[in-house]
Amino acid sequence: QKEVEQNSGPLSVPEGAIASLNCTYSDRGSQSFFWYRQYSGKSPELIMSIYSNGDKEDGRFTAQLNKASQYVSLLIRDSQPSDSATYLCAVNPGGGNKLTFGTGTQLKVEL
Amino acid sequence: KAGVTQTPRYLIKTRGQQVTLSCSPISGHRSVSWYQQTPGQGLQFLFEYFSETQRNKGNFPGRFSGRQFSNSRSEMNVSTLELGDSALYLCASSQLGENYGYTFGSGTRLTVV
Numbered sequence: 001q002k003e004v005e006q007n008s009g010p011l012s013v014p015e016g017a018i019a020s021l022n023c024t025y026s027d028r029g030s031q032s033f034f035w036y037r038q039y040s041g042k043s044p045e046l047i048m049s050i051y052s053n054g055d056k057e058d059g060r061f062t063a064q065l066n067k068a069s070q071y072v073s074l075l076i077r078d079s080q081p082s083d084s085a086t087y088l089c090a091v092n093p094g095g096g097n098k099l100t101f102g103t104g105t106q107l108k109v110e111l
Numbered sequence: 112k113a114g115v116t117q118t119p120r121y122l123i124k125t126r127g128q129q130v131t132l133s134c135s136p137i138s139g140h141r142s143v144s145w146y147q148q149t150p151g152q153g154l155q156f157l158f159e160y161f162s163e164t165q166r167n168k169g170n171f172p173g174r175f176s177g178r179q180f181s182n183s184r185s186e187m188n189v190s191t192l193e194l195g196d197s198a199l200y201l202c203a204s205s206q207l208g209e210n211y212g213y214t215f216g217s218g219t220r221l222t223v224v
């Protein structure tokens with residue numbers, strides 16, 4: 001079992017729709033969770049972090065965390081073509097600044 | 112505020128050679144981590160340095176090594192290069208603490224021929 005699992009996609013949504021990206025993790029002791037966006041040919045960029053159960057909103061982005069289910073999600077409202085990228089879920093299992101990444105979900109926002 | 116700077120951006124090396132990659136973190140960031148990214152494996156953790164000490168190490172062979180200097184700048188070295196070492200090598204810096212995410216550099220694209 002992979003430590004951090006994501007559906008590779010591609011996930012296609014029409015412009016203006018809500019995109020829902022999901023991630024599960026195996027280390028129950030993990031405390032901090034991150035979403036990164038990576039455009040083709042670029043390096044990953046941090047877009048959201050979450051540490052407590054529940055929702056955290058930042059502009060069009062909402063991160064959701066359920067530690068009991070070991071599940072993290074990212075919602076993107078009013079999706080734009082510029083949101084087309086690969087979204088990486090990352091988990092810090094503790095013991096330092098080591099992040100374990102999922103393999104990413106490719107999102108395509110279509111006009 | 113300057114971001115994470117990695118040099119060089121591109122490298123082409125021959126099998127058996129060695130290579131050194133450099134990373135300058137964001138000012139004030141004392142934790143530096145290195146990752147290898149390939150299409151098949153995604154982002155794989157190499158190691159993390161803090162205060163010139165390696166705090167965490169991933170599952171890579173001993174050919175992969177690194178170090179951190181007193182000014183937090185870091186280098187990683189790969190000896191006896193193999194074709195499979197061709198990848199994007201990413202450096203990331205962070206403030207200390209598990210609740211801080213990384214800021215990544217632009218990466219070094221290494222091609223081994």
